[in-house]
Amino acid sequence: MASVTLSEAEKVYIVHGVQEDLRVDGRGCEDYRCVEVETDVVSNTSGSARVKLGHTDILVGVKAEMGTPKLEKPNEGYLEFFVDCATPEFEGRGGDDLGTEIANTLYRIFNNKSSVDLKTLCISPREHCWVLYVDVLLLECGGNLFDAISIAVKAALFNTRIPRVRVLEDEEGSKDIELSDDPYDCIRLSVENVPCIVTLCKIGYRHVVDATLQEEACSLASLLVSVTSKGVVTCMRKVGKGSLDPESIFEMMETGKRVGKVLHASLQSVVHKEESLGPKRQKVGFLG
Amino acid sequence: MAGLELLSDQGYRVDGRRAGELRKIQARMGVFAQADGSAYIEQGNTKALAVVYGPHEIRGSRARALPDRALVNCQYSSATFSTGERKRRPHGDRKSCEMGLQLRQTFEAAILTQLHPRSQIDIYVLQADGGTYAACVNAATLAVLDAGIPMRDFVCACSAGFVDGTALADLSHVEEAAGGPQLALALLPASGQIALLEMDARLHEDHLERVLEAAAQAARDVHTLLDRVVRQHVREASILLGD
Numbered sequence: 001m002a003s004v005t006l007s008e009a010e011k012v013y014i015v016h017g018v019q020e021d022l023r024v025d026g027r028g029c030e031d032y033r034c035v036e037v038e039t040d041v042v043s044n045t046s047g048s049a050r051v052k053l054g055h056t057d058i059l060v061g062v063k064a065e066m067g068t069p070k071l072e073k074p075n076e077g078y079l080e081f082f083v084d085c086a087t088p089e090f091e092g093r094g095g096d097d098l099g100t101e102i103a104n105t106l107y108r109i110f111n112n113k114s115s116v117d118l119k120t121l122c123i124s125p126r127e128h129c130w131v132l133y134v135d136v137l138l139l140e141c142g143g144n145l146f147d148a149i150s151i152a153v154k155a156a157l158f159n160t161r162i163p164r165v166r167v168l169e170d171e172e173g174s175k176d177i178e179l180s181d182d183p184y185d186c187i188r189l190s191v192e193n194v195p196c197i198v199t200l201c202k203i204g205y206r207h208v209v210d211a212t213l214q215e216e217a218c219s220l221a222s223l224l225v226s227v228t229s230k231g232v233v234t235c236m237r238k239v240g241k242g243s244l245d246p247e248s249i250f251e252m253m254e255t256g257k258r259v260g261k262v263l264h265a266s267l268q269s270v271v272h273k274e275e276s277l278g279p280k281r282q283k284v285g286f287l288g
Numbered sequence: 289m290a291g292l293e294l295l296s297d298q299g300y301r302v303d304g305r306r307a308g309e310l311r312k313i314q315a316r317m318g319v320f321a322q323a324d325g326s327a328y329i330e331q332g333n334t335k336a337l338a339v340v341y342g343p344h345e346i347r348g349s350r351a352r353a354l355p356d357r358a359l360v361n362c363q364y365s366s367a368t369f370s371t372g373e374r375k376r377r378p379h380g381d382r383k384s385c386e387m388g389l390q391l392r393q394t395f396e397a398a399i400l401t402q403l404h405p406r407s408q409i410d411i412y413v414l415q416a417d418g419g420t421y422a423a424c425v426n427a428a429t430l431a432v433l434d435a436g437i438p439m440r441d442f443v444c445a446c447s448a449g450f451v452d453g454t455a456l457a458d459l460s461h462v463e464e465a466a467g468g469p470q471l472a473l474a475l476l477p478a479s480g481q482i483a484l485l486e487m488d489a490r491l492h493e494d495h496l497e498r499v500l501e502a503a504a505q506a507a508r509d510v511h512t513l514l515d516r517v518v519r520q521h522v523r524e525a526s527i528l529l530g531d
Contacts (some may be wrong), residue, residue, distance in 0.1 A: 043333060045369045055322050061369030104365075135368040139337070140320045145453055158512065287316050287329040 004213045009157065011218045012034065015204040021217070023208065030259055032210045037270055039077035041285045046132075047160030050285070051152040053141025054212060058149050060134060060156040064163075066177070067131040069122065077121025077129035081106040083136040083149070095138075102112040102136070102149060105197070109150070109226040109235045114193045116157070124167045124175060132160065143213040146224055150197040151267060157194060158271050161186040195226040195234045196267070198260045202244060207252050209259050223252045227260030294451045294466055302462050303332075310446070310458045310506055313513050315426070316520040317434040325435025329427040330461060336423040338431035343404040358404035362391040364424065382403075387421065390484060394425055394474045395481040400438045421472045421486075422446050422458070426510060433518055441476040443483055444510040448473065448503035450495055455502035473503040477511040480504070 006014075021029050033054035042048040046059040052058075070078060083093030083102040110116060121130040134156065136149055164180045164187055190247060201211040201219035208215060216222075220242025226235040233253065238244060244252075274281065295301055305311070311332030320326040327338035346353045353359065364387040368374055425445035434438060439472055448471045449456045456463065464470060469491035474484040491499065 042335075042367075042369060044371075048369070055320075056319060059366065059367070063374045065374065082368060084365070084368065133368070133374055135374075137367050139339075140322055142322060175510050285330075286319050286335075287314055287330070 003281070005161075006214055006217050008105045009034055010214070014215060014218045016031065017210055018203045018215075020040060021206075024236055025212070027210075029206055030255060031258075032147075032263070033212075034160050035148075035151065037155050037274075038284060039155050039271060039274060041283065042247070046162060047156045047158075049152045049155035049159055051148050051155065053142070053148040053151070053210070055140055056144060056148045057138075057140035058145075058152045059137040059139055060149070060152040061137070062156045062160045063133045063135070064130050064160065065133060066123070066128055069126060069129040073118070074126040074209065075122050076118035077123075077131060079110055079116065079132045081110075081134050083138065085138045085141075087138060099138075105146065105224065105235075105237065106136075106149070106153065108237075109195050109197065112234055115228075115234065116193075116273075117190060120187060121162070121188065123165055123177065125238055126238055127175065128167070128177065130162055132157075132162075141213070143154060143216050144199055144210050146197040146199050147210060150195070150226070150265070154191055154194045154196055154267065155271055157189050158191045160189055162189075163187075193228050193230075193232075195228045195232075196260060196263055197226050198256040198263065200256055201223050202240075202242070202248060202252070206224060207248065207255065209255065223249060223256070224258035225260070227257055229264035230260065231257045231261050233257065263287050294463055294468070295454055295456070299454075301456065303460060305458075306504065307454045308457050308502060311460065312472060313426075313510065315430060315517045317430050317517065318368065323431075323435075325431045325433070325437070327427050327430030327434055329430065331423045331426070331458070334423045335363055335418070336420075336427040338424070338427035340431040340435040340437065342435070343437065343459045357401040358399070360392055360396050360399060360401065362395065362428075364388045366420075387424065389423055390421065390486070391424060391428060394443060394484045395428065395432070397481075398429075398439045398441060398443045398476060400440060402473070403438055422510075425474050425484075426514060430514060430517065434521070441478045442511050442514055443473040444472055444477055444507040444514060445472065445484075446503050446506035446510055447471065448499050448506065450491055450499050455495075455499045457506035458504045469499070471499050471503055471526065473500070473507060475504055475507040475511075477508050 017023055018029065035051040037049065041050045041051045042061050046064040047062040048060060050059050069076060081103045083099040085099050123129055134153055164185045166178045168176045168178055198209060199222055200207045201208055201222040203214060203215060203219045211219065221238060221240035221244050223241060224237045225233055227233055289529045299306060314330050315327065316328040317327045320339060323339045323341060328337050337340055343358050346359060364384045366384060422445040429443045446457060447459045449459045450469050459470060469489040472486045473482065475482055
C-alpha cells in the first residue's frame with residue numbers, strides 16, 4: 001500500500017483516540033467515510049462504476065466478451081479480474097504486486113457458487129460462454145482500498161448489461177450466434193449475493209473500519225472479511241506484519257458482518273435510486 | 289471504395305460536424321485532492337485524466353538529476369476498457385512508451401524547468417477513448433497549471449486530417465481509423481510556437497500548410513476554452529478562500 005510517514009507522537013495520538021472510540025476526523029470506530037458511487041461512467045463498456053471513498057478513487061469497467069467455457073465447468077461462464085495501479089507511488093512495475101494481490105483477493109471472494117450465477121453467462125455448453133473482464137483502475141490511494149474496490153465491483157456488475165444472443169442451429173449442425181437487433185435487449189446479472197469486503201484494522205486494543213492512510217500506518221494487523229448482504233462470510237484473510245489474538249479475530253468478524261450488512265443495504269438503495277432515474281439522468285463522472 | 293463517407297457533399301462529417309468544428313470539450317481542474325495537480329478533460333467521447341506530482345526530489349537514481357534543470361517524467365497509461373476491444377496491458381507497451389516520450393518532449397518545451405533544478409515532475413495520463421494525444425496534452429496542461437508549476441504558456445493540442453481537399457480538425461476515432469493522413473499538433477498559443485508536430489500517412493506537401501493551419505486554429509480554439517476553465521477554477525478557489 002502507499003505509505004505515509006508519521007511521527008511517533010502522531011501515532012500515539014491516533015491510538016489513544018481510537019481507544020476512546022474517537023478517530024482523528026471525528027468518526028466512531030465503525031463509521032465509514034462519505035462514499036460516492038456512480039455507475040455507467042465509461043460509455044464503451046458493458047458496465048462501469050466509480051467509487052470515491054474519502055481520498056480513495058476507484059474506477060471499474062466490465063467488458064463482456066465471448067469465449068469458451070473452462071473444461072471443468074462447461075455450463076458456466078466466468079469472471080476475470082485485473083487491477084491496475086495508476087498512482088505514481090507505484091511508478092513503472094511497482095504497482096504490479098499490489099495489483100496482483102488485490103486481483104487474487106477478488107478471485108477468492110468470487111470463488112463460490114452463490115456469489116454470481118455463472119450459469120446465466122453460458123450460451124451453449126462446452127462451446128460458447130460470456131467472459132466478464134472486470135478491470136479495476138486505482139486512481140488515487142487514500143486508504144482502505146479493498147473495501148472501495150469491492151463496492152465498485154458490485155456496483156459495476158449491477159450496471160452490466162450483456163447483450164442477449166441466440167444460438168441458431170442449421171441442418172448440418174453448425175451453430176451460428178445471432179445478436180439481438182435491439183441494443184437495449186440485454187441480460188442483467190443478479191448481484192444479490194455479491195459480497196463486499198470489510199477491512200478491520202487493529203489499532204491498539206480496538207479495531208476500526210475504513211482506516212485512512214494514517215490509521216493504516218498505526219495498525220499492525222488487519223482482517224479482511226468478505227460479507228454478503230445477508231451477513232454470510234465468504235472469505236476471510238489476515239494481512240499485515242503483526243499477529244492477532246483468536247478472540248480479536250472473532251470480535252472483528254462479528255463487527256465485519258454487522259457493518260457489512262449496513263453497507264450492502266445502503267449500496268443497494270443508492271444503485272437502485274440511480275437506476276430509477278432512468279437513461280435521462282445527468283451523468284457527473286469526474287466533472288462534478 | 290464502399291464505406292462511410294467522411295465528408296458529405298454538404299460539408300458534414302460522420303458525426304454531423306463541419307470541417308473545422310471541434311468536439312464538445314468539458315474540463316475540470318483539481319479532481320484529486322492528494323495529487324499536487326490534477327485535471328480531467330472530455331473531448332467528445334475521449335476522456336483523459338492527468339495527475340501531476342512535483343517538483344519533488346528525484347526518485348530512483350540520483351545520477352539522473354540534472355544540475356540546472358528539473359526532470360520532467362511523463363507516464364501514459366490507458367485503461368484496459370478504454371478501447372473497443374479490451375487491451376491487455378495498460379502501460380509498458382510500445383504505444384504507451386512512445387506517447388510518454390512525446391508528452392515529455394512537449395512539456396519540456398513549455399515548463400520552465402530552470403526554476404526547479406534537481407527535481408522531478410511526473411505527469412500521468414489515463415486515457416479512455418479514441419483521439420488520444422490531443423486530449424492528453426490538454427489535460428496535462430490543466431493539471432500542470434493546477435499544480436502551480438510555472439509554464440511559458442498554455443500547451444494546446446489538436447489533431448487534423450485531410451479528406452477530399454478539405455482539412456478536418458479534431459478527428460474522432462472513426463475518422464482516424466479510416467486511414468487518411470493525420471497530423472497532431474501541440475501549440476503554445478501566445479507566441480504561435482509549435483511544441484510538437486507529428487504526421488502519419490502520406491500527404492502532398494502542397495496541402496500541408498492548409499492542414500497545419502486548420503490544426504493551429506483548432507488549437508487556438510482549445511486555448512480559449514482552457515483559459516475559461518482555468519479562470520473559472522481560480523474564481524471558485526478565491527470565493528472559497530473568501531477574497
